[in-house]
Amino acid sequence: MRIILFTGKGGVGKSTVASGTAALAAAEGHRTLVLSTDAAHSLADAFGTPVGAEPTEVAENLFVQQVDAQLRFEQSWAEIQGYLLSVLDTTGMDPVAAEELTVIPGAEEVLALLELRLHVLSDDWDVVVVDCAPTAETLRLLALPEALGWYMQRVFPVQQRVVKALRPVLTRAAGVPMPGGGVFEAVERLHAELDEVRTLLTGPDASVRIVLTPEAVVLAEARRAYTTLSLFGYRVDGVVANRVFPTEGADDWRAGWVMAQDAVLAEVTQSFAGLPLWRSEYLTGEPVGVAALEALARDLYDGTDPLASSGLRGPFEVVSVRSGVQLRLRLPFVTRDQVDLARSGDDLVVTVGSYRRLLALPASLARLQVSSARVDDEGVLRVSFQDPTGSTATKERAG
Numbered sequence: 001m002r003i004i005l006f007t008g009k010g011g012v013g014k015s016t017v018a019s020g021t022a023a024l025a026a027a028e029g030h031r032t033l034v035l036s037t038d039a040a041h042s043l044a045d046a047f048g049t050p051v052g053a054e055p056t057e058v059a060e061n062l063f064v065q066q067v068d069a070q071l072r073f074e075q076s077w078a079e080i081q082g083y084l085l086s087v088l089d090t091t092g093m094d095p096v097a098a099e100e101l102t103v104i105p106g107a108e109e110v111l112a113l114l115e116l117r118l119h120v121l122s123d124d125w126d127v128v129v130v131d132c133a134p135t136a137e138t139l140r141l142l143a144l145p146e147a148l149g150w151y152m153q154r155v156f157p158v159q160q161r162v163v164k165a166l167r168p169v170l171t172r173a174a175g176v177p178m179p180g181g182g183v184f185e186a187v188e189r190l191h192a193e194l195d196e197v198r199t200l201l202t203g204p205d206a207s208v209r210i211v212l213t214p215e216a217v218v219l220a221e222a223r224r225a226y227t228t229l230s231l232f233g234y235r236v237d238g239v240v241a242n243r244v245f246p247t248e249g250a251d252d253w254r255a256g257w258v259m260a261q262d263a264v265l266a267e268v269t270q271s272f273a274g275l276p277l278w279r280s281e282y283l284t285g286e287p288v289g290v291a292a293l294e295a296l297a298r299d300l301y302d303g304t305d306p307l308a309s310s311g312l313r314g315p316f317e318v319v320s321v322r323s324g325v326q327l328r329l330r331l332p333f334v335t336r337d338q339v340d341l342a343r344s345g346d347d348l349v350v351t352v353g354s355y356r357r358l359l360a361l362p363a364s365l366a367r368l369q370v371s372s373a374r375v376d377d378e379g380v381l382r383v384s385f386q387d388p389t390g391s392t393a394t395k396e397r398a399g
């Protein structure tokens, strides 16, 4: 099953382009679902028809779903939250304040993405198109499964052991309710599901498309998004320039805009060299409804396959080199002074600006030592690993 996510700055046309791509895919005979995780659902507006929290058919092969993130959140989190609330209750905290404390900001959208997992399992679709929230939220969203996973993997098993050992003592001493086995099971299930979603989204069948309008501020954000998406292992397989002014018959006012847009479009071409750049004209009215959306997408993809993933590799690679093994992470636009690298146990911690990735090293790398790291001229972070056999052998003998 093909998965395509659309992201970009607020208002650039993500929902429109996502819906158009879906409408075109459906017209070409693919069983297509377009779903939004954004709390401010606008798929219903784009299609000009009411849309439910379950897949709603809007045309042949074409279904639309606006996930009720709040409901999904309550379903996945209810048991865990129930326990947390019972603990907070013993502290005499106001229940409303306690409820607020047990909600992780942004987690609702992540849990909306769990829906993807169900759709993959269902085998009902050839393609699922995801209409995401504006860039910043989407990036936080895409980073969160990993962060939550990290937390759950490390903290909960330890806590579970501690709790088991201390249960009799604690319950008597403090009157704090101990979590039942169900809570830990719920946590583990959630962790496993989030992990699956991450694997799906970074897998070979999934890609992200960045939507922009030809404006300098929008481009700047699109470039940052490209870097951050790569940092988290998502493959970007194309850029959509939307609302491009047509040149024909332009008056002075429009001619001014055409020139300004051309300058930015030249920069867009340079910035995303190697990726397809699809263009969509500024239409004379809002493209609403299946027919208008499909027409926009036909114009956009201009005869090419809207689902093609251009056979791109992900940004992340592990390569054998003469001196050992090298981990490579493509970080477009990044220079060496913007990257910070640290090793924490089996994790490699890569920080770029305000985004931090905890890269769980594969077992084959985790036992090795980092021997050097650099960012090359193409913005590829190269971390070299070497077998520390000498030192380990000594230690083992000593032990």
Ligand SMILES: Nc1ncnc2c1ncn2[C@@H]1O[C@H](COP(=O)(O)OP(=O)(O)OP(=O)(O)O)[C@@H](O)[C@H]1O
Pocket: 008, 009, 010, 011, 012, 013, 014, 015, 016, 017, 038, 042, 133, 134, 242, 243, 244, 280, 281, 282, 283, 284, 285, 286, 287, 288
């Ligand atoms: N090429 C276009 N020509 C004319 N109008 C367009 C075009 N693309 C989008 N629009 C209109 O622009 C408005 C914003 O589009 P849309 O809702 O798709 O943006 P968005 O990026 O999803 O916004 P948000 O960040 O709020 O989710 C809508 O009214 C849409 O119909």
Ligand SMILES: [Mg+2]
Pocket: 014, 015, 016, 038, 042, 131, 132
């Ligand atoms: Mg939208």
